[in-house]
Amino acid sequence: MLRTLIPLSILAALSTSTLSAPPAKPAYVGAAYAPGARPVSAKALESLGRQLFFDRSLSASGAMSCATCHSPAHAYGPPNGLAVQLGGVDGKQPGTRAVPSLRYLQTVPAFSEHFHDDDGNDSEDAGPTGGFTWDGRADSTHSQASLPLLAANEMANGTPAAVVKKLQASHAADSFRQLFGKDIFSHPDAAFAKAVLALEVFQQNPREFAPYDSKYDAYLRGQTKLSAQEMRGLKAFNDPAKGNCASCHLSARSENGAFPLFSDFGHIAVGAPRNPAIAANRNSHYYDLGLCGPYRTDLKNHPEYCGLFRTPSLRNVATRKTFFHNGVFSDLRQVLRFYAERDTHPEKWYPKGKDGKVAKFDDLPARYHGNVNMEPPFGGKPGAKSAFNEQDINDMLAFLKTLNDGYKPPKPKKI
Ligand code: HEC
Ligand code: HEC
Missing domain, CATH: 1.10.760.10 (Cytochrome c-like domain)
Known part of the structure; x- marks a missing residue:
């Protein structure tokens, strides 16, 4: 379910980003016209x-x-x-x-x-x-x-x-x-x-x-190489049998050559744990259900959308200190471990319920649990091997750092 988006504006963004600094064109913005102005x-x-x-x-x-x-x-x-x-x-x-x-x-x-x-x-x-x-x-x-x-x-x-x-x-x-x-x-x-x-x-x-000046962009332009570890991370990120991350967080250039945004902007439920640090969550009846409310109201009669949130871009993600829509994680390594172990070791990620069992997907009422995505890397049986291991996590972390803006490619050597 690869979704490639190539609106014309991305090409504009690209052409300016591949050059150095774009001259600001005195373009006129239609919406700024008002009668007599x-x-x-x-x-x-x-x-x-x-x-x-x-x-x-x-x-x-x-x-x-x-x-x-x-x-x-x-x-x-x-x-x-x-x-x-x-x-x-x-x-x-x-x-x-x-x-x-x-x-x-x-x-x-x-x-x-x-x-x-x-x-x-x-x-x-x-x-x-x-x-x-x-x-x-x-x-x-x-x-x-x-x-x-x-x-x-x-x-x-x-x-x-x-x-x-x-x-x-x-x-x-x-x-x-x-x-x-x-x-x-x-x-x-x-x-x-x-x-x-x-x-x-x-x-x-x-x-x-949209500076498109990360190490990964420089790599796509042929201006630099990724290290062996970053390359392994990229492979694990793309591999449908390992991270499978690229199926949602697109990593390849589009058919038109546009640089990847590391998101297809699809709305997906990943079942992030409830975050007790959010004041609103002290009310056990309060749930942030994403597409089906409470902020969004036009889709409230669509139970199949409850728990879905828009896939974020992973550009600059390694500069963040808070992750997922509810900021439940504060460390990128935790996020990657969550992807690996959500279904194979849910006890590490969710609290125990009143019945003593692991309360999986505790930020979503039980009637919506069927909305949670089960495709790889998810879907492993409890206790089974995770889709990727700690080495893959180290490699993917190294790769994700190449998505930070502000990289200066090495100057071509003088002959
Ligand atoms: C108090 C913190 C705060 C301030 C101040 C703030 N924002 Fe935000 N902004 C957020 C949060 C939180 C979200 C996500 C909201 C949601 O999902 O409902 C957001 C979302 C956005 C988005 C959508 C991003 C996306 O990925 O779709 C844009 C654009 C944005 N803000 C622009 C602005 C602008 C412009 C201002 C000033 C007028 C502003 N914000 C002020 C916290 C803030
Ligand atoms: C099925 C689609 C899908 C797959 C596969 C997927 N993600 Fe995500 N990713 C999402 C969605 C949706 C969110 C936002 C979820 C939320 O906030 O509730 C997200 C959020 C994230 C975030 C937090 C970003 C932020 O700004 O808070 C990181 C980091 C991340 N994903 C990395 C990965 C990695 C690494 C993989 C592969 C191991 C991966 N994702 C696989 C859809 C996906």
């Missing part, structure tokens, strides 16, 4: 978006910007090992999900329940795929940006009008008037829409959000 260049929107991304004054607490959770020094992922971040008016309200990296999201397909590859001849239904956030409920980074600006446990502004009031008092106010007209702030809805548009355009910047 001048077209606004993508470059101007981008620099406005950058300003907003780092502006703490846009939060109710005055202490939190997008960058507080999506740290540029951590591949725009969380800056610490907390499973979930704190936010809200007082900066003390806990989140319920781990912060994803904002890199390599430019070509995430729109959410679809029945995803079909449009490039190949196989029109197999790959199931629910795409969309932004862990449950795919936001259809663009554009609509996504409004979620944290408003959410009570994040930037906590409550309403778009409250955000616009802060914008009007912020350092960005002058740029706003310059770009969108003197009276932009008397149209709060339009002003809010411009703010999220600017944030979206900023997140398209290839140098910051």
Whole structure:
């Protein structure tokens, strides 16, 4: 069930990334047109978006910007090992999900329940795929940006009008008037829409959000070699009888030559253990069921989707300190051991239930356990040999580190 996505935009991202620094073209962004207003260049929107991304004054607490959770020094992922971040008016309200990296999201397909590859001849239904956030409920980074600006446990502004009031008092106010007209702030809805548009355009910047400059990218370009251990790790990662990781976390270039994103963006239940560190989980009736709720509400009558979360990209994953949608793991080695032993040694990963038996898939009500993926590396019998061993784990860890951005390939030797 390999799903290769080759939208045109990925090719654009590629062509800019294979060259050194792309000159910012004065492109015009259609959505920025408003009747009677001048077209606004993508470059101007981008620099406005950058300003907003780092502006703490846009939060109710005055202490939190997008960058507080999506740290540029951590591949725009969380800056610490907390499973979930704190936010809200007082900066003390806990989140319920781990912060994803904002890199390599430019070509995430729109959410679809029945995803079909449009490039190949196989029109197999790959199931629910795409969309932004862990449950795919936001259809663009554009609509996504409004979620944290408003959410009570994040930037906590409550309403778009409250955000616009802060914008009007912020350092960005002058740029706003310059770009969108003197009276932009008397149209709060339009002003809010411009703010999220600017944030979206900023997140398209290839140098910051899709640099394609990991060791693995350099290897694909023929600029460097992988070590023997990294090569073994790549093999185990791809091997359908070992990690089988690449069946979801695509590792090969697409038919069009686009570099892999290490995700097919499919929604899958892996049965991650419940995380007691999440405050909401103190209520034993609370479950984060991903596609079927509670944040996403349009699919709540689809029990077959309960427990499914979007497959994350593994680029820069070795820089993270918290893993899975609920941040239940804090060490990448643990994640790999979980994949190996979830079914062969469940007692290592789940607590015991009241009946003294291992409470497998304890973050999912029993009626949804059938949704959990059982394909390799999963599906082994209890006590049986795992699909891969500790040596494979060491090798895969070495390989996963080659997916970190910021690698400098060796200079070609002078003759
Ligand atoms: C309090 C921490 C926090 C702040 C502040 C925050 N985010 Fe996020 N962000 C998250 C979490 C948690 C998720 C995952 C949400 C979910 O799955 O429901 C997320 C998801 C996202 C996504 C979707 C990523 C994906 O993989 O689909 C984007 C895009 C994003 N945030 C952009 C922003 C922008 C832009 C801002 C500022 C306006 C911002 N975030 C502020 C925590 C935060
Ligand atoms: C059947 C599809 C599938 C396969 C096979 C698979 N994964 Fe995943 N992977 C996922 C999904 C879905 C998630 C998110 C699950 C969640 O958060 O509940 C995930 C999450 C992860 C994460 C956490 C990333 C983060 O940002 O939190 C890592 C690391 C990871 N996978 C590595 C691997 C490795 C290594 C293998 C092979 C041993 C593998 N995966 C096999 C679908 C898959």
